Amino acid sequence: MRTQTDNFVDAMFVWNHANTDGMGAKIFQRTLFNNLASPPSTSPLVAGSRVMTTAISRETFPQPQEKLAKHKVTLGYACSEIWHSFGPSAMNSMVSKAHWAPVRPEPYITRNKSFDIDGVTLKKLLGLCRENGTTLTGLFHGIVLACLSVDLNEGRANAFNAATAIDQRRFMRKEIRPSKYASLQPEKSVQNCVASVYHTFERDIVSDIRAQARINNWTQQPIADLEPSIWKAANIIRGDIDHRINIGLTNSIVGMMKLITDWQDYHRSTEKKPRELSWIVTNIGVIDGKPEKSADSEDGWAVNKARFTLCADVAGPAMQISTVSVKGGDLTVELSWQDLDDLNDVGNRLTHDLEAWLIHLAA
Numbered sequence: 001m002r003t004q005t006d007n008f009v010d011a012m013f014v015w016n017h018a019n020t021d022g023m024g025a026k027i028f029q030r031t032l033f034n035n036l037a038s039p040p041s042t043s044p045l046v047a048g049s050r051v052m053t054t055a056i057s058r059e060t061f062p063q064p065q066e067k068l069a070k071h072k073v074t075l076g077y078a079c080s081e082i083w084h085s086f087g088p089s090a091m092n093s094m095v096s097k098a099h100w101a102p103v104r105p106e107p108y109i110t111r112n113k114s115f116d117i118d119g120v121t122l123k124k125l126l127g128l129c130r131e132n133g134t135t136l137t138g139l140f141h142g143i144v145l146a147c148l149s150v151d152l153n154e155g156r157a158n159a160f161n162a163a164t165a166i167d168q169r170r171f172m173r174k175e176i177r178p179s180k181y182a183s184l185q186p187e188k189s190v191q192n193c194v195a196s197v198y199h200t201f202e203r204d205i206v207s208d209i210r211a212q213a214r215i216n217n218w219t220q221q222p223i224a225d226l227e228p229s230i231w232k233a234a235n236i237i238r239g240d241i242d243h244r245i246n247i248g249l250t251n252s253i254v255g256m257m258k259l260i261t262d263w264q265d266y267h268r269s270t271e272k273k274p275r276e277l278s279w280i281v282t283n284i285g286v287i288d289g290k291p292e293k294s295a296d297s298e299d300g301w302a303v304n305k306a307r308f309t310l311c312a313d314v315a316g317p318a319m320q321i322s323t324v325s326v327k328g329g330d331l332t333v334e335l336s337w338q339d340l341d342d343l344n345d346v347g348n349r350l351t352h353d354l355e356a357w358l359i360h361l362a363a
Contacts, residue, residue, distance in 0.1 A: 021194040022284040023167045037291030062191035068172045071255030096159035098275035101318035109339035110312040113351040117331040124362035138234035146226045147353040149209040163196040165282035197244045221353040222360040270315035279319040312338035
């Protein structure tokens with residue numbers, strides 16, 4: 001979209017998650033950016049029309065990730081997941097489910113709020129993460145845990161399940177792909193190649209956070225005495241993600257998807273169950289501000305800001321935290337949730353508290 005500002009365009013890529021993922025959007029942006037900076041000498045459009053010819057064929061089209069590599073599933077993991085998904089609710093662990101955010105099919109409205117963290121503050125936060133042996137993603141989880149543990153009453157939420165989106169392209173190596181897909185390049189493909197790493201914050205860490213908040217008379221965030229718990233949680237996240245990377249595609253939820261024969265029926269069934277996840281963090285990292293062939297040039301196309309937004313997930317995570325930054329520039333943090341009175345109050349407070357904590361830690 002062209003704005004009233006000279007020499008500036010807002011480029012929006014909107015997609016359905018069934019077609020591609022956040023990293024696919026990043027690849028699309030990079031490809032578009034490089035082509036704008038170095039346009040082809042001839043147009044790919046058929047003369048006098050808007051029809052474009054391509055060299056894509058069935059053999060070269062991006063393939064579903066379950067076809068690109070074998071997703072090994074052990075018997076123990078399979079039994080555990082089947083019991084967890086299809087077993088009677090009374091027999092499953094219910095403490096860490098998001099009972100504070102009941103699943104409601106309507107309305108089909110997403111609420112979202114965002115804020116920016118400037119480059120100087122971001123650099124300080126990244127340094128703190130390295131000092132504490134974790135990552136920015138882990139830090140976001142830790143802060144959200146601290147904020148929700150204080151914001152939600154005991155009994156309403158005594159433990160939490162959360163998730164981190166993880167790009168699976170790194171596992172789709174050429175040597176493990178079927179020979180007919182050997183020429184594909186998942187790392188350059190706009191496709192759906194993502195999974196989630198799941199985390200559970202048990203009752204003990206939640207109780208410790210509330211005990212510290214009680215000592216501080218439940219003052220407004222940031223409560224400085226909660227910082228050790230935040231870094232502890234951030235390290236739990238780092239450990240969970242490292243474990244997933246180490247085992248690769250073994251015991252990934254993607255390997256269990258073939259057991260679902262009717263996805264519409266499956267999704268309808270989730271509306272009748274307690275919500276599993278209180279939040280998810282998805283961080284697609286850094287976008288280059290200059291095209292590959294003109295990185296050192298002051299002229300030409302450049303990106304000065306990026307934004308990554310998720311729509312609400314009716315039966316998925318109650319709170320969705322998505323982040324992206326431009327190289328050398330700001331970090332944009334976006335929170336989104338379904339438009340429900342209970343979630344609106346929590347989402348608004350969480351956005352304020354998350355920003356306050358990030359600024360406090362970098363001060």
